Every structure is written in structure tokens, then in C-alpha cells.
Amino acid sequence: EDASSQAKDTPKETAQGEPPAAAETPADKNDASNGEFKTEGLKIAYTCQDLTNTYFVEVSRGVQARCDELGIDVNIVDGKADVANQITAFENFISQKLDGIIISPIDETALVPSVKAAQDAGIPVISGNQLVEGSDAFITVPEYEYGFAIGEEAGKWIKEKLDGKAKVAIFDYPELESVIDRGNGIQEGILSQAPDADIVARQSANNAEKGMANMENILQANPDVEVLACVNDAGALGAYEAVMAAHKDSDRFFIGGLDATDEALNKIKEGGIYRATVDIQPFESGKLFVDTLIKVMQEGPIEETINIPMKVVNASNISDYK
Amino acid sequence: MNKKGNGGVSKVLSQFAILIALIILLIFFSVTTDGFLSTTNIFNIMRQVAVNGIAAVGMTMVIVTGGIDISVGSMMGVASVCCATLMVRGMHPVLAVLLVLLLGLAIGTAHGCFVYDIGLPPMIATLATMSILRGVTYIISGGLPVYGFPEGFNVIGQGYIGPVPVPVIIMVICFVIGWFILERTSFGRYVYGVGSNREASRLSGVNVRKVIYGVYGLCGMLAAMSGVVLLSRVNSGQPKAGESYEMDIITAVVLGGVSTNGGEGRIGNVIIGLLLMGVLLNGMVMMNIPDYYQRVVKGFVLLLAISYDKLSQKRANKK
Amino acid sequence: MNKKGNGGVSKVLSQFAILIALIILLIFFSVTTDGFLSTTNIFNIMRQVAVNGIAAVGMTMVIVTGGIDISVGSMMGVASVCCATLMVRGMHPVLAVLLVLLLGLAIGTAHGCFVYDIGLPPMIATLATMSILRGVTYIISGGLPVYGFPEGFNVIGQGYIGPVPVPVIIMVICFVIGWFILERTSFGRYVYGVGSNREASRLSGVNVRKVIYGVYGLCGMLAAMSGVVLLSRVNSGQPKAGESYEMDIITAVVLGGVSTNGGEGRIGNVIIGLLLMGVLLNGMVMMNIPDYYQRVVKGFVLLLAISYDKLSQKRANKK
Amino acid sequence: MAEKLLELRHISKKFSGVTALEDVSIDIEPGEVLTLVGENGAGKSTLIKVITGAHHPTEGELWFEGKKIENNSPAKAKELGIGVIYQELNMMPTLTVAENIFYGKELKKGIMLRRKEMLEKSNEIIQELGANIDASKRVSELSIAEQQIVEIVKAVSEDIKLLIMDEPTAPLTNSEIEKMFDIVERLRKRNVAILYISHRLEEVFRISERTVVLRDGKHVITVPTRDIDRQMLIKYMVGRELGQEYPARTTEIGEVILKADHFVNEHLKDCSLELKKGEILGLAGLVGAGRTEMARAIFGADPLKSGELTLHGKKVRIKSPEDAISHGIGLITEDRKNQGLLLNQGIDYNVSYANLKSVCKFGVINKKKETQVTKKYVEAMDIKIHSMGQMAKTLSGGNQQKVVLGKWLATNSEILIFDEPTRGIDVGAKSEIYQLMRRLIEEGKSIIMISSEMPELIGMSDRILVMHDGRITGEISDSEVTQEKILEFATR
Numbered sequence A: 001e002d003a004s005s006q007a008k009d010t011p012k013e014t015a016q017g018e019p020p021a022a023a024e025t026p027a028d029k030n031d032a033s034n035g036e037f038k039t040e041g042l043k044i045a046y047t048c049q050d051l052t053n054t055y056f057v058e059v060s061r062g063v064q065a066r067c068d069e070l071g072i073d074v075n076i077v078d079g080k081a082d083v084a085n086q087i088t089a090f091e092n093f094i095s096q097k098l099d100g101i102i103i104s105p106i107d108e109t110a111l112v113p114s115v116k117a118a119q120d121a122g123i124p125v126i127s128g129n130q131l132v133e134g135s136d137a138f139i140t141v142p143e144y145e146y147g148f149a150i151g152e153e154a155g156k157w158i159k160e161k162l163d164g165k166a167k168v169a170i171f172d173y174p175e176l177e178s179v180i181d182r183g184n185g186i187q188e189g190i191l192s193q194a195p196d197a198d199i200v201a202r203q204s205a206n207n208a209e210k211g212m213a214n215m216e217n218i219l220q221a222n223p224d225v226e227v228l229a230c231v232n233d234a235g236a237l238g239a240y241e242a243v244m245a246a247h248k249d250s251d252r253f254f255i256g257g258l259d260a261t262d263e264a265l266n267k268i269k270e271g272g273i274y275r276a277t278v279d280i281q282p283f284e285s286g287k288l289f290v291d292t293l294i295k296v297m298q299e300g301p302i303e304e305t306i307n308i309p310m311k312v313v314n315a316s317n318i319s320d321y322k
Numbered sequence B, C: 001m002n003k004k005g006n007g008g009v010s011k012v013l014s015q016f017a018i019l020i021a022l023i024i025l026l027i028f029f030s031v032t033t034d035g036f037l038s039t040t041n042i043f044n045i046m047r048q049v050a051v052n053g054i055a056a057v058g059m060t061m062v063i064v065t066g067g068i069d070i071s072v073g074s075m076m077g078v079a080s081v082c083c084a085t086l087m088v089r090g091m092h093p094v095l096a097v098l099l100v101l102l103l104g105l106a107i108g109t110a111h112g113c114f115v116y117d118i119g120l121p122p123m124i125a126t127l128a129t130m131s132i133l134r135g136v137t138y139i140i141s142g143g144l145p146v147y148g149f150p151e152g153f154n155v156i157g158q159g160y161i162g163p164v165p166v167p168v169i170i171m172v173i174c175f176v177i178g179w180f181i182l183e184r185t186s187f188g189r190y191v192y193g194v195g196s197n198r199e200a201s202r203l204s205g206v207n208v209r210k211v212i213y214g215v216y217g218l219c220g221m222l223a224a225m226s227g228v229v230l231l232s233r234v235n236s237g238q239p240k241a242g243e244s245y246e247m248d249i250i251t252a253v254v255l256g257g258v259s260t261n262g263g264e265g266r267i268g269n270v271i272i273g274l275l276l277m278g279v280l281l282n283g284m285v286m287m288n289i290p291d292y293y294q295r296v297v298k299g300f301v302l303l304l305a306i307s308y309d310k311l312s313q314k315r316a317n318k319k
Numbered sequence D: 001m002a003e004k005l006l007e008l009r010h011i012s013k014k015f016s017g018v019t020a021l022e023d024v025s026i027d028i029e030p031g032e033v034l035t036l037v038g039e040n041g042a043g044k045s046t047l048i049k050v051i052t053g054a055h056h057p058t059e060g061e062l063w064f065e066g067k068k069i070e071n072n073s074p075a076k077a078k079e080l081g082i083g084v085i086y087q088e089l090n091m092m093p094t095l096t097v098a099e100n101i102f103y104g105k106e107l108k109k110g111i112m113l114r115r116k117e118m119l120e121k122s123n124e125i126i127q128e129l130g131a132n133i134d135a136s137k138r139v140s141e142l143s144i145a146e147q148q149i150v151e152i153v154k155a156v157s158e159d160i161k162l163l164i165m166d167e168p169t170a171p172l173t174n175s176e177i178e179k180m181f182d183i184v185e186r187l188r189k190r191n192v193a194i195l196y197i198s199h200r201l202e203e204v205f206r207i208s209e210r211t212v213v214l215r216d217g218k219h220v221i222t223v224p225t226r227d228i229d230r231q232m233l234i235k236y237m238v239g240r241e242l243g244q245e246y247p248a249r250t251t252e253i254g255e256v257i258l259k260a261d262h263f264v265n266e267h268l269k270d271c272s273l274e275l276k277k278g279e280i281l282g283l284a285g286l287v288g289a290g291r292t293e294m295a296r297a298i299f300g301a302d303p304l305k306s307g308e309l310t311l312h313g314k315k316v317r318i319k320s321p322e323d324a325i326s327h328g329i330g331l332i333t334e335d336r337k338n339q340g341l342l343l344n345q346g347i348d349y350n351v352s353y354a355n356l357k358s359v360c361k362f363g364v365i366n367k368k369k370e371t372q373v374t375k376k377y378v379e380a381m382d383i384k385i386h387s388m389g390q391m392a393k394t395l396s397g398g399n400q401q402k403v404v405l406g407k408w409l410a411t412n413s414e415i416l417i418f419d420e421p422t423r424g425i426d427v428g429a430k431s432e433i434y435q436l437m438r439r440l441i442e443e444g445k446s447i448i449m450i451s452s453e454m455p456e457l458i459g460m461s462d463r464i465l466v467m468h469d470g471r472i473t474g475e476i477s478d479s480e481v482t483q484e485k486i487l488e489f490a491t492r
């Protein structure tokens, strides 16, 4: 319970611009390691879903940064959105006899045997983002809630500024299982606040080009679309360019994304139609992954799910970001 | 090898088949989808097609020599991220674009060297550079998008001259130049000749090396150009930019009747191939067809279009 | 066209070059990386290579006839998800696997029909089915992984016989059968003949249709087989399974000396091509080379291996 | 003595160990016609390619107009004024005739091509040479003979000092050959030197002033042509005397075994023929008369619109070459490179290819048996090879032709159709093929022979059918046949 609530607090507080809090959890761990546990010379690995995804790039950087601080040798392996790559990676990790593994699994069930094999070989494994059954700890962003958060934000906008009625577009990404829930969350989130919203398009877009082309086409079919919520900032930013180019930007238009990338935060700061994103602090999450793994190495498995906190960023709190 | 002799009649028919497919699609979407047949949407489609279109000009030349360039997608990525990085570091956009075009030319010329001097199969040589260039793109960008460009840079991808989007104008210029080179200059003649019979071209005193270097160089440069347009269009240097675009580009070129055996095909028809693909995607999104089904439909349309083409050729040959 | 004359000497050298590259890599990694040259790691590499290896056997045959099959990756996906769905719905694993193999055979045969009877360029025909099959895979699975298979199914992908992983055994069996077909049967002879000169084959009384149907059918079936092994290895039917694997498979085949012009190449060398790629990837991960750099290194090794091959051939021809 | 135009000094050329040329020195004077003869594989084409820069000699020097040629290349040779017609057609099949003719020397205005002008000029040159080809047609639509004519047009349309012709008449029939000789005569008057290669020895005597003989890559002799006769020339070429050129028949002709009735398709307009057991039936005609089409129709290679085939008195339907072979019919195609050989496969693969079933058990090849069969035919026909696995494309033209023959002999077919079987083959090999045909007849087989070389057709056939424009216009029996008679029917 302790660990999870601490972890929950940590990034949030940083987000609000209180640096000491960020160091809090790691500091605890450091104390422990200084006492009885030496992190120097440890060899661990992190295999993430997809290093072409900004979120995971940031998480990996967090992992790398924390490991550098602690003198840990870390091997970061890109799963390239194909679970077979992660299985292969596990085989390699086991023959390398690593000390610990962090995994952000592409598919939960597929990796169960791999995780078990690693544990059988004496290597602790913790899951980040999605849970692999049997892992020694689990740190996650609840996908549905994540999508729901931006959906809710969009729904509020519709309720307050558009009298509860608007034509809405959603960009989801059903090619990736974990993101399917997120897409559903977006839709439910919108409808929870604005039940009369008319969802006229739901298309797949997880990158800027796709987001742009989709938005251009949607604007042709439905010139009166005023709200877009997207599964990530990259797609939303592409759509942003399309809307700007079509001169459809107005006080009524709302674009919202997820992940709080720098680019998105800048757009929100500019005060244009890019209204909101949700911050899950990937860099800090990466650090948290490493700290949790070290804790597991020392103290054994952690039963409780550790939630990565999330925070909606919009015009009201954008000033908290540098 | 095994080139089948196709007479003049079937050639006309061949252009015709894809055109008919395009017209059928146009009619279908205008009936089913509101706002499809508006001027803005037509320009919309053309703008979406422009990025691939620019690269398709170079690809057409390469394929006419009997080669292929799988690396164009990665080339677009590298060009996009390099240009973005240069501008963010303070370089003037014009200079940055020129530098990136030169880079494309250089890499393309290297392909020419691999293919001609070392004699590598074009597919494999460019597959290797595809991997290298994408890696370099990620390394340069650190996997993160690069953004914050000088005012006015977005004109290339988002601007208009009159009602016509700038990327469309760039694409049309590229096509006109490409057409002129292929149809009206001796270099173009040699491009067809080398694709038709390389050894005979050599024995006719043609500098085959120059031709091969030329087409791959041009292809690289045009891919870089299309990367720049893409960059300006999305206004952010994405490390993933252009990924797997090569397939769409090759498809459009082949749909346009350019034979992968080399020596055959007219660049004018490539535009029809491009538009076919563009209209299909645009129409399906406007109809709000789910992504999964879009793939299926896309595959079938592709299959039908080329099958019809081939079958009508066969019928024409039988006459 | 334009096949360069390679005598017997250079052919031997050609196998040699890739083998040398493989040996150099093996030495390099065993020196730099602990645990690389252990038995478990060697089997590890082979197991990792097995999925692509099985499909590579079929691809080799297709390429020898001068064709290509871009759809194998999607075929793997469809096979994987179909087999998973059938099992989850209660079908016996053996029956499910057989059905899926038949499906692969059927789709492959359809490719044969497109290529031979309609006369489509193989690249484009299979590109179209690639898109269709992937769409179908997503539709069947709803984009979600399918899991929960009967006990024992995972033996195919995860089991061992003695110290040897089952997928490796399956791969070896496929290679032996493929070798036997290509080198020892009249069908195999016709495969080479059709790739060498299709018209001459027809005029020599070869039923070219049967050959083309045969190789594409086999290729589809083997791709389905490799989808099943992947499924069992991953123990979950991934809608994305096999995506873009076709490129790695084609690369391995071409690295193994099979010419995309058709008529040339030995299946035995394809194993070396496969191992080269497998060793490279495994070694780089073990050396902890960041992914971005891995792409660059992979591209360069590919380039060096085939360049060396070609250059040594040229030298041999000059003698 | 006039100044030499071209001099080859001590040229040697090796291909990965194989010596194709060894210390060859020859020279040509302006306005002279020099013929180059030798057996298949003697190195004639290689010598040509050395002159044109397509190959680089391993040793030796080339001198042109008193200057040494440095860094020779096809482009360089062209610049010097050396025109060439290679043995193998070197056309760009997807380009038009006009585009081919002006290939590499386009007429331009600035960087723009003058396309109309090139088309007009091409048509002019073609007409001037008395040919009838539309310059806007794609080359892939032309017959081989027409392509050869385009090659000639292409070569002479340049401002040349030396024209090299490597077996230009092989795909041509008499009337075109006459036209070609006119061209040669005209060029000679313009003081253009001509280096001429042919296996048709009568041509050598007809046009040349001096003759060079090559054997096994070595220079044998250079003589004024008027000082030698046919027998001597053959002796220089093959190193021994040849016997009777057309061996006499020794067996009786039997009853009809093949009957084709009213064949109609795209090119054939109601053709019928009968072939008797033990007979050689000659098919004569000008280029494009439809002889090849008739052969292909019988063989099932092209579909028929209507017509019936009777074998041994029974009606059969042959829809594909596969059917034809199983009915005991074989076709030796006229275009060995595109229709006959697997160029990048070994000799063994090629020889056993049409008859794999006989060396197979349940579809599995018996390698030993295959090697035996191959060996048998390689020896029987004296094919010059280094090894069984040697790729067919590395053989000289004549030996390639023998490999194709070997393939069809291995099928043991009862009826063999030979379409231009001696095209591009040296006298020695020719006579071997004639003997072989006789032997086949003696074994009870029947042959249809298509040839554009009248003497061999007359010499070998028991009966000759003449074709013109897709019809059979006449039948001439062995006793009354003359060239004039054939020509009369052929132009009817």
C-alpha cells in the first residue's frame, strides 16, 4: 500500500512543479541500497513496446537515466510492436543471465511463459503499463481511464462551450490491443459529459501524417466537426495542422490528445484550439520502473498494482509546465 | 525476360482500364458521400497524394530502368528530420531544404554505385539503405519529433496559390519535369533503353553508368523533396515519417502501367495510379469505413484494377 | 534480362562469401560477448530463426521461378489468428492446424492463378493480398489477441526434443523437404527451368501452370505453417503477427544467393543467409547495442555481405 | 599498299581460364571486304567484341588509322567510326524502330529530341534500303528477320569507316540477303571497309577480297579469297576434309503418319500437310510466310481456330506442347536463346529437360541415369563442353544449337520438326546435323524441316512444300526441285 500510494504521489507533485517530491521515492530506495544492497554492476533489461512511440522513448530515457545514476548496466530492447520480438528478447536475456527485467508488454498473455522462464532462471520480472500474469510487480496506467480522462475533458468542453451538442471525431488505434480500451474510454468519456454529442467519425490514427490526412478527409465529409479527441498527441497534432490549414480554427474548436508531449504542451500554451492533453509523466515513470525493480530485488514481489498517476493538462494549469 | 509483346491497341486499353476504375470510384463516392465531389475535396485528395506523387516521379524512372528503390520511405524520414533539425538549429529554411535535397541526391547516387558498379540487386541494396537511413533518422532525432520552425516554412506543405495547394503545384512541376526528361530528352530515351536491354544499350555506346546514377540520384532527390513537403505539411519532424510509404508509391507506379521488368510505362499514367489510390482512401474515410475494412477494400480494388487491365490486354491480343 | 555470366568457379565463391561473413560475425560476437557461443544460445538463435526459416523455404521456390510473394507476413498473421480462433472455439489443435495449412495452400494457389492465368506482376498481386489478409486478420480478431489454447499446443513453438527446440526441428524438416523437391524431383527441376526461361519450358512440354500454382501454393502453405509455429511460440494469436516479416525473409533468401531474376540459387545457402541475419540480431542485442544503431549496423552488414559477394564474383570473372 | 584502317596486334583473350583468342593479328584496309570464318567457338564473335570495346583483350593492341586505341569502349569505337551488327540481336524491344535506329545518337535541338525528324529519317533510310517496316512500330512486334534488318539499318545509318557484321544473314532469306549485299556494295563504293562473318561459305566467295580463318582461337591463315576454293576453306576451318555434304537416303518411305487438315489461326489460312514415315518434308518460303506458325500449330504451342490433326490414322487433339510430346512430336525452335535453352542452367539440365520422366521414378530424378543420358548425347553430337554443369550460355552458338538438338533426341520422338536447325552453325557441325537427320530417318523417324537455306532444303528433303502468306502454295517432289521453282511458289 505504501509503495503504491507513494508512487502515485511522486510524479503528480513534480507535475505541479515541486522538485523535492520527485526525489522522494528514489531517495528512500537509495538509502536502502546504500545500506545492504549494491546496485552498481547490476545488469538489467527493459523491453518496451515500441521505440518509435514518443511515450516509450521518454520512458526508456527515464529508465536509462535512473540506471546511470545507480551505476546499473541496462539493456533497452525495442519490441517494435511485435510480441515475438519481446519473446526473443527474453530468450536472449535468460542466456545473458541478467539480474532483473522490466517489461512493457505488447501482449499480456503471450509473455506469461517467457516471464515464468525468466523467474525460473532466478531473474525477477516486473511489468510496466500492462500486466503480465505472474510478474513480481505491476506499474500501470489504466488505459480505459486514460482515454476516459481526455474524453471527459472534451465532453466538458462540449457541455460548457457548445451547449452540449457537437459533431465529434475520435482517432483511435485498434491495431494495438492495449489502445483499444483507450479508444473506448475516449468515447465513453465524451458521452458521460455530453450525451447528445454526435460522434461522426472514428478512425485510426497514431501518427501525425495519418492524423492529418484523416482530419482533412473528415472535414470534407463533415465540415462542422468541432471536437476531436485522439489516442495520442502525435495524431492530434497532425489533425491540428489540418484544421489550421483549413482555417476551421475557432473559439468553439477543441482538440485533445494524450501523453503530454512537449509539442502538445507548447500548443496548449499558445492558447489555440489544441486545448488539452493528459500527462502520465513517462520520464518519471521510467525512473519509477527501475526503482520498483530494485525494491523487488531486495524485498520480493509486490502484490498491489502501482498506478501511475495522470493529470489533465489544459489552459488552467499549463503554466505549471516550463 | 519473357516480355510479352503487347501491341499498340492493348497499350491504349491498358491506360484505359485504370482510368475506368478511377472513374467508377469517383462516381461511386460522389453518389454515396456528401461533399466528395467538391472542388475543395478534389484539391484535398490531390494534396494528400502530392507527397507520394513527388517521390513517384523518381520511382517511375528507377523502375523503367528495371530497378527499384525500397528506401524512398526512409529517405523521406531522413530528409524530414534533417531539414527539421537544421532549421531548429537556426539555419535558413531555403538553405536547409537545399542541403537536404543534396543529401538525397548523394544517397541516391550511392544507390547508383551499388547497383551499377558493384552489381547488387536493387531491391536488396535499397533495402539495406532503408534500414540504415531509418536508424540514422532515429539517432538524429532521438526518437522524438523535432519542431518549431521559422514562420513561413509551412507554406510548402500547407500554403495555397490561388485555390491550388502548394504541394499540388510542386507535384505537378515534378511530373512535368519528369515527363519532359523521359519523353523529350536523350537521357530519358536511355532510361527506357537501359531498362529494355542493358547490354544492347552499352553496346550502342550509351554510358549506362551515367543513366543508372542519374535515375537513382533523381529518385533520392525527389524522395528528399517529398520528405520536405511532408515535414512542412505536418509541421513537425517525425522520425517515423514516410515509413512504409515506398509500398504505396510503388503500387501507384505499377498501377500506372509501369512494368517492373523495365523499359515500359508512361509517367502520365502514374498520376492516374496515384489518384486512384488517393481517391480510394479519401472516399473510404469520408464514408467512415473502419480501418480494418479499408485494408480489405484497398487490396481488392488494387487486384481488380490490375486484373481488369491484364484481362483486357489478353483479349486485345487475341483479336 | 541482362543476367551476368557467372561460371562455376564464381558460384562456389558466392556461397563462400556469405559463409565467411557468418564466420566473421560468429568469431566477433564470441570474443566480445559472454555466453554467446553457448549451446543454449546457439539453439536460441536457431529457434529465433525458425519462424522465418520455414517461410523462407517457400519463398525460395517462388523466387527461383522469378516471382515473389510479399504476402507471407500477412499470411502468417491470418494463419495465426485463424488457428487460434478455431482452437478457442473448441476445435482439436491437430485439425485446426491442418485446416489452416489448407487455407494457406488455397490462398497460395490463388496467387498462382493471379500470376499465371491473369498474368499479374507477382509483386503487385501479393501486395494486394497482403493488404486484404491483414485486414481480414484484424476483422476476425477484432484487433484483440486470441488466447487460451488446449494444453500441449505450445509444444510446437516452445517444446524440445532432447536438447533441440521443436521449431528448429520443424524448420530443418522443411528445409530437407524443400531441398529434396528442388534438387531431386522433376518438379524442382521445372521450378528452375521456369525461372530460367518460361517460354522454353513451355515448349519443352512443361506444364508451367502446374509449376506456378505449385510454388505459390507451397509458399502459402509454408507461410501458414510458420504462422502456426509463431502462434505456438507466442501462445497467443496476435493480429499483428508476422507484420513486415516478408522483408526479412526475402532478405535472407537473397543473401543466400537466390537471384530475384529467377532460375538461380540453392536452398542450402538460404540457411546461411538466415543464420547470418539471426546471429547478427542476437549478437547485437547481447552486446546491448541500442535499437536505433542496430538498424544501421544491420543495413551495413547486409550491404557488405552482398557487395563482397559480388566483388569477388567480378574478380573471379576477370581471371 | 594503302594505309591500314584497322590493325589487331597479337590479341589474346581469356575468360575465367578459358582461352577464346590466342595471339591473333589481322588487318583491314579501307574499302576492303574481309571475311572471317571458323568453326563454332573459334573465337570470331569474341574478336569482334574486342574490336568494338565490348570485351577488353587480355593481351595485345588495336591500331586504327595508324593510331593506337587506348581505353577502348563501345562508345569509343563508335566515335572512331566503327559500326557493328552483333551476332545476337541487340535491340531495345520496348522502343520503336526509329528510337532504336537513332539510339545513342539522337538528333537534338538543345536538349530536346527532334522526334518527328528522327521518325521521318528512319522511314526514309528503311525505304532507301528497300525494306518495308514501319519505323513507329515497337521492335517487340517485329519478327526476328525484321529486327535483323533494323540492325543493319541502324549500323549503316551512321557515318562509318568500318562495318563489322557478325552473321547478319542467319535470320534472313534470299531476297533480304540480296538487299543486304546491295548495301554492302554501296558501302564499299563509299570506301567503307567491311569485316564480315558468315557460316554460309558461298557468301564468302561472293563478296570478299580476303579471308581470315580462325580455329580454336588461333589465327590459321589469311588468304586472298580468289586463291582458294570451298574444299580448301573447309579444310582450314575444321582441320580435315569433310565427306559428302548431304548424305544420301538409304531407307524406304512408309505410309502417312501425320496429317494436318485445314489449320486456321491468326497467321495460318487453311493449311494442310501430310508427313510420311521415314520422310524428310521440307517447308520453304520467305520470311513471314508462316512456316514457323505451322510448326507451332502442329506442336500445340499456339492455339488453333480450326483444323484437325491425325496421327497414325487416329484423330488427336493437341492443346499444348505437353500433349505433343506425349504423342511423340518434338519441335526444335528457331530461336534457341528465347525458346530453346535454359541459358543459366547446366548442360545436363538442358538435355534432360524435355524428357525428365524417363530418368524419374515417382517424380524423383535418378541423377546417375540423367548423367548417362546427357553423356550419350554430348558424345553422339560431339558437343564441346568443359563439364556437365557448365551453363548453356557460356557455349558458342553452334554448341548451344547442338544442346537443343540433344534435348529433343533424348525425348525419342517419332516426329521431329526442325525449324532452321543449322542457323548460325559452322560447316562441320552442319554436316554432322545432316548426318544425324539421316540417322534418325534410318531409325524410322519422320522429320519436317524448315529452312531458309535453299541448298540444304533441296539437298535434304524428299518433298518440299512452299508457303506464302499463311498458305501452302505448292508441293515439289525431290526429283523436280530447283531454287527457281521454290521461289515461284514462294512469291505467288
Ligand SMILES: Nc1ncnc2c1ncn2[C@@H]1O[C@H](COP(=O)(O)OP(=O)(O)OP(=O)(O)O)[C@@H](O)[C@H]1O
Residues within 6 Å of the ligand: C005, D015, D016, D018, D019, D020, D038, D039, D040, D041, D042, D043, D044, D045, D046, D047, D087, D394, D395, D396, D397, D398, D399, D424, D426
Ligand atoms: N562470356 C564468356 N565467358 C566464358 N567463355 C566465353 C564467353 N564468351 C565466349 N566464350 C568462349 O569463347 C570461345 C569463343 O566464342 P565465340 O562466341 O567467339 O565463338 P564464335 O567463333 O563466334 O562461334 P559461333 O560461330 O558459334 O558464333 C568459346 O569457347 C566460348 O565458349
Ligand SMILES: Nc1ncnc2c1ncn2[C@@H]1O[C@H](COP(=O)(O)OP(=O)(O)OP(=O)(O)O)[C@@H](O)[C@H]1O
Residues within 6 Å of the ligand: B005, D140, D141, D142, D143, D144, D145, D173, D267, D285, D286, D287, D288, D289, D290, D291, D292, D293, D294, D334, D452
Ligand atoms: N513477335 C511477333 N509479333 C507479331 N507478329 C509476328 C511476330 N513474329 C512473327 N510475326 C508475324 O507472323 C507471321 C508469320 O511469321 P513466321 O515466323 O511464322 O514466318 P516464317 O515463315 O517462319 O518466317 P521466318 O523465316 O521468319 O521464320 C508474319 O506475318 C510475321 O510478321
Ligand SMILES: [Mg+2]
Residues within 6 Å of the ligand: D044, D045, D046, D087, D166, D397
Ligand atoms: Mg559467334
Ligand SMILES: [Mg+2]
Residues within 6 Å of the ligand: D291, D292, D293, D334, D419
Ligand atoms: Mg520461322
